[in-house]
Amino acid sequence: MATIPFPKKKVSAAVAHEELAILERTYPHAVTALEYRNPFQLLIAVILSAQCTDARVNMTTPALFAKYPTPHDLAKAPLSDVERIIKSCGFYRAKAKSIVSAARDLAEKHDGHVPKAREDLESLAGVGRKTASVVMSVAFGEAAFAVDTHVFRVAHRLGLTTGKTPLDVEKDVTKIVPREKWRFAHHWLILHGRAICKAPRPLCERCPVSAICPTGKAVLKNKTGKSPRR
Ligand code: SF4
Secondary structure, X not given: OOOOOOOOOOOOHHHHHHHHHHHHHHOOOOOOOOOOOOHHHHHHHHHHOOOOOHHHHHHHHHHHHHHOOOHHHHHOOOHHHHHHHHHHHOOHHHHHHHHHHHHHHHHHHOOOOOOOOHHHHHOOOOOOHHHHHHHHHHHHOOOOXXXXXXXXXXXXXXXXXXXXXXXXXXXXXXXXXXXXXXXXXXXXHXXXXXXXXXXXOOOHHHOOOOOOOHHHXXXXXXXXXXXXXX
């Protein structure tokens, strides 16, 4: 199945604001699907969620946190035991190494607490800009906009960005969305990407943004020969 090309041009600011307002109304209570009880658990869950579904992570973390409830406990865990527990999340050897190293950093450099500052978060093993943004925004309510694969795809299809990298997309979207809504906008785009704007084929017929989305207009025109009605 051929992938739908992203629009080559950004939409106007007015259309971008309208698209985002529709998504905000569609997903008014958007929150992360990852289950966690504290910033440490969220951090570990986000690292495990790379290339894995949140549902699978949620099935895995209870056993992990029951056995290793704090950064100090996880820092001392035998890698082979952590690998066994998290095996179903995929890339389990690399992820086990990352979460044990991150826990060691937390225990040794941050007194067992997850830091709030981006620079400190990104210095932890296995933590890049996206993971740091999720922890900052979800655990601490900070203004941060995480770009994962869903956000990248949906932002392009909507014509909010033509950026080549996640950082380009982050810069473009955070110019449009007011700062106090950055942490919610991440969830609007993720939920929309999972439910409707799927890869590789979006369900434009069922999408509330289809009348103004450049990709949706092209997809529906190809199917019906007519532009969608506003
Ligand atoms: S109209 Fe289609 S491409 Fe545009 S956001 Fe909706 S599902 Fe995605």
